[in-house]
Amino acid sequence: MILTRKKTLMMWEKLPFSNDIERYWQLLSVLVPQNLNTRYRGSFLGVYWSLLNPIIMTTLYTVIFGTTFASYFGDSIINYMFAAFTGLLVINFYNSATTQALSSIVINGDLLNKIKLPLPVFPLSMIAANIFQFIVGSLPLLIIVTLIKTHNILFVFSLLLPFSALVLVCTGIGLFLSALFVFFRDLGYFYEIATFIVWITSPVFYPSEIVPARVQPFLYLNPLVPIIESLRQISLDGTFPEFSHLMKGFLSGIVILTLGCLFFRKVQSSFMDLL
């Protein structure tokens, strides 16, 4: 009779959707602005700085590779440029979301030693801050590209599908990395190599057709490849994305997220001794 509160709490913890969502929501609503604030020193325009990188990279790629690869993009350098740009947006989102999630638990170790907080909220807040940044910064550009190429508002909405798959992938990897970083503080160094592999195996600045046919299937092990392909099909070709690509994107998203969550839950009880 006495200990009802604790009991219901434990029951809720076993359910995937619960009242805890309210607590997570409250925490995210203060942690996300805090993240953005520290990153941009309170200047809202700062979000647009994050666009500088993909724009410069797109320009460079177009100048260097544009003429060579234009033939794969309907003989149009402009098409190549748009394709490189969408690819870069995806890769940049992936890199910054997962890299920021990586250290999120450790940098809040002090806080976690003083107040009881749900541990996953820290990597999640990093992912959420990046989603916000994407919606404010990159998405309007992507929408403009889509409208220019397709003249159809319907395709704008279907952009959300591959983007959701991307968020699933990043959340799973972010949870996994943030947990592993508690144990291994030199993980950042190894993860840099991994992000390079992800970047080079994603057809961002080259058309996937130039990769030898025998190697191509391996590219699809990279979860970002089907996501980039779907985004390009929507925004550049103006077709509904191939169902198989979309399925692959979501499937890898769900698998990675599940594995990430399971790993996080398995090891989180040892965190407090190492923070």
Next chain:
Amino acid sequence: MDQEVIRLNNVSLWRRTQEEFSYDLKRTVISFLQGKYIKPAKKQVLKDVNFVVKSGEKIGIIGSNGAGKSTLLKVICGILDPTFGTVRVRGNIAPLIELGAGFNMEMSVKDNIILYGVLLGYSKEEMKTRTNEILEFAELEEYGEVPVKALSSGMKARLGFSVATDVKPDILILDEVLSVGDAKFTHKSRERIQSLWEQSSTILFVSHSLEYVKDLCDRCIWLNHGEIAYHGNTQEAIKLYLDSVGVKEYIRPPSAL
């Protein structure tokens, strides 16, 4: 009124000793390949702790440094999970373990009040309506828009105390926190704790100022090397504790709290 709010049954806690752990992927992999990997050592910090706290009680916890007082409070707050045994807590806890942990130095005092309040478990809307009251109690009205890094450490502690005690918590946990702030604020915080107690908040209180423990606590737990060495009358607990460390009489330290 006599409701049980905290119950610890046979609580033991083992913690990893940090110095043995390498935190290094490269070295861990190499030592694994060489077959030299050692499982990290663990040390028992709490040994078979049992006690029950009823609603409205004020419990002092005393013991030498490293006895496990802070650890015990963290187990009660749920920050640490016991290795064995069970902890049951009913009601919301305000942990004042180290005031101001969780402040963002770059953000303004007002934003930090909301941030800290939400971290402690209150809602954002609730905190917004309380901001002015909290600033007033902390005597920081003129500092609302100032970044927290511009406050003195005493001011930060005042701010932390004001946020954590602004709402009446069911259980208040104080871990050596009342030594902060100037004379006036010390007096004020004492008064607030007094009033929280009168409103029947349960208080767990760790302090090295035994005078204060004597004044304030109905019961006292003496922790020694992670074990409860004595549990009961406050006077008796203080006497036993002082005897064990070989001090005849307790001398008030320079800072009274």
